[in-house]
Amino acid sequence: AIAAAAARMLGPPQTQAQPLKGRRVLITAGPTREAIDPVRYIANRSSGKQGFAIAAAAQAAGAEVTLISGPVDLDDPPGVTVAHVESARQMLAAVEAALPSDIAIFTAAVADWRVAHAGAQKLKKTEAGVPPLQLIENPDILATISNLRDERPPLVIGFAAETEHLIGNAKAKFARKGCDWMIANDVSPGTGVMGGDRNTVHLLTRGEDGEIRTESFPVMTKEEVAAMLIERIISALPGPAA
Amino acid sequence: AIAAAAARMLGPPQTQAQPLKGRRVLITAGPTREAIDPVRYIANRSSGKQGFAIAAAAQAAGAEVTLISGPVDLDDPPGVTVAHVESARQMLAAVEAALPSDIAIFTAAVADWRVAHAGAQKLKKTEAGVPPLQLIENPDILATISNLRDERPPLVIGFAAETEHLIGNAKAKFARKGCDWMIANDVSPGTGVMGGDRNTVHLLTRGEDGEIRTESFPVMTKEEVAAMLIERIISALPGPAA
Numbered sequence: 001a002i003a004a005a006a007a008r009m010l011g012p013p014q015t016q017a018q019p020l021k022g023r024r025v026l027i028t029a030g031p032t033r034e035a036i037d038p039v040r041y042i043a044n045r046s047s048g049k050q051g052f053a054i055a056a057a058a059q060a061a062g063a064e065v066t067l068i069s070g071p072v073d074l075d076d077p078p079g080v081t082v083a084h085v086e087s088a089r090q091m092l093a094a095v096e097a098a099l100p101s102d103i104a105i106f107t108a109a110v111a112d113w114r115v116a117h118a119g120a121q122k123l124k125k126t127e128a129g130v131p132p133l134q135l136i137e138n139p140d141i142l143a144t145i146s147n148l149r150d151e152r153p154p155l156v157i158g159f160a161a162e163t164e165h166l167i168g169n170a171k172a173k174f175a176r177k178g179c180d181w182m183i184a185n186d187v188s189p190g191t192g193v194m195g196g197d198r199n200t201v202h203l204l205t206r207g208e209d210g211e212i213r214t215e216s217f218p219v220m221t222k223e224e225v226a227a228m229l230i231e232r233i234i235s236a237l238p239g240p241a242a
Numbered sequence: 243a244i245a246a247a248a249a250r251m252l253g254p255p256q257t258q259a260q261p262l263k264g265r266r267v268l269i270t271a272g273p274t275r276e277a278i279d280p281v282r283y284i285a286n287r288s289s290g291k292q293g294f295a296i297a298a299a300a301q302a303a304g305a306e307v308t309l310i311s312g313p314v315d316l317d318d319p320p321g322v323t324v325a326h327v328e329s330a331r332q333m334l335a336a337v338e339a340a341l342p343s344d345i346a347i348f349t350a351a352v353a354d355w356r357v358a359h360a361g362a363q364k365l366k367k368t369e370a371g372v373p374p375l376q377l378i379e380n381p382d383i384l385a386t387i388s389n390l391r392d393e394r395p396p397l398v399i400g401f402a403a404e405t406e407h408l409i410g411n412a413k414a415k416f417a418r419k420g421c422d423w424m425i426a427n428d429v430s431p432g433t434g435v436m437g438g439d440r441n442t443v444h445l446l447t448r449g450e451d452g453e454i455r456t457e458s459f460p461v462m463t464k465e466e467v468a469a470m471l472i473e474r475i476i477s478a479l480p481g482p483a484a
Contacts, residue, residue: 036284037405038405038429038430038431039286039287039288039351039403039405039429039436040284040285040286040287040353041284041285041286041287042278042282042283042284042285043282043283043284043285044281044282044283045281045282045283046281073315109281111282112365112367113372121405121406122403122404122405122406122429123354124411125354125379129379130355130377130378130379131377133375133377135372135373135375136372137367137371137372161281161364162364163279163280163281163363163364164363164364169366187280187281187364188280189280194281
């Protein structure tokens with residue numbers, strides 16, 4: 001009885017089911033910030049909550065989790081290795097440094113563009129008017145990792161945040177990126193998904209015929225979405241750890 | 243003895259010195275966010291800490307404080323009326339709605355520019371390349387309020403955050419804006435001021451001859467800067483409440 005009480009106080013025993021034990025899981029989360037000058041930047045409204053929830057769920061399932069996060073207001077999940085970055089280029093470098101990995105889940109809202117020539121000093125208002133803000137394309141982290149020759153993780157999962165034509169845009173992105181699964185979610189202002197605690201997602205996979213299959217879920221908490229995704233991953237990875 | 247103990251437990255008595263009692267103080271703080279599309283925005287690294295510290299100090303001195311803040315990760319100061327806004331235009335509208343005021347202190351790092359045509363939907367990568375990001379000038383809140391005909395607060399204080407030529411840039415800004423005092427601070431990345439807890443400030447005022455006077459302070463916590471500024475305000479405002 002004393003041992004049982006002690007076990008309850010100490011939490012779940014280490015012998016509980018850890019279906020991802022020995023698996024390395026890499027997760028990106030949050031927004032990126034792209035500097036305009038030393039004080040200004042371009043960012044987005046991603047809170048990082050969905051990626052942090054997936055990291056916590058993967059860790060609870062026994063995985064060795066590396067979470068690479070842009071600037072967020074969340075505490076690092078216990079037991080997870082967290083790398084904090086700002087820009088898309090820093091995030092890509094951190095992802096590459098975290099390879100090899102068995103599973104890679106790219107939830108971060110990576111800036112598609114950055115400022116071509118970030119100012120070394122704060123841009124000033126001038127008589128000449130507004131300074132030009134020339135944008136250039138950022139590296140595509142999901143496509144880059146999906147197309148690696150040597151260290152491509154066996155399961156690469158992308159997220160597609162869209163404000164219109166959700167399934168159509170997500171299918172086009174899925175076809176283009178080279179990842180294995182894609183989660184599509186609607187981040188229109190009215191949904192409250194960006195920054196909020198709930199998410200309505202669609203899981204895109206490929207059938208044996210190569211056709212894209214779409215499975216739609218009801219509105220769930222971001223923790224429930226994480227649990228669903230980890231369950232699907234466990235089902236899809238029956239083999240031994242890499 | 244019991245009464246004294248009770249008084250200690252209840253905190254400072256209401257009869258303590260409240261030199262700003264009856265004064266209305268308006269303070270802006272934090273960054274603004276300027277939408278690019280429903281998920282992306284332009285922002286800056288202001289934490290809002292200096293403005294929140296000034297609001298707390300003014301409230302402690304008995305003032306009726308309205309704090310208008312951009313997106314920050316700070317708790318609303320107790321006893322202060324707080325309006326939360328995002329964009330420069332929203333901040334200006336909230337400032338105008340908070341008038342009349344005896345003292346206005348503009349610590350916010352207001353975006354000088356916004357995107358001319360914010361997208362109603364998330365901008366997409368296209369074959370054509372990077373979408374244009376045309377900027378236009380935002381309203382200048384400090385200059386607007388400093389130049390009001392009817393409801394100009396009797397004491398208007400601006401902040402100038404600079405990364406180079408600190409005093410020169412701040413003097414030029416002071417001369418141009420029409421405010422009564424200006425606080426200049428160096429926000430170069432090496433200083434740790436943006437987002438940090440300390441600040442090194444210079445107080446610009448005008449002598450009776452109209453010449454700009456600069457008083458430089460040692461590095462202080464943002465609470466110490468707030469206390470210094472409130473002391474100066476108390477000294478400068480001997481008359482009855484408006």
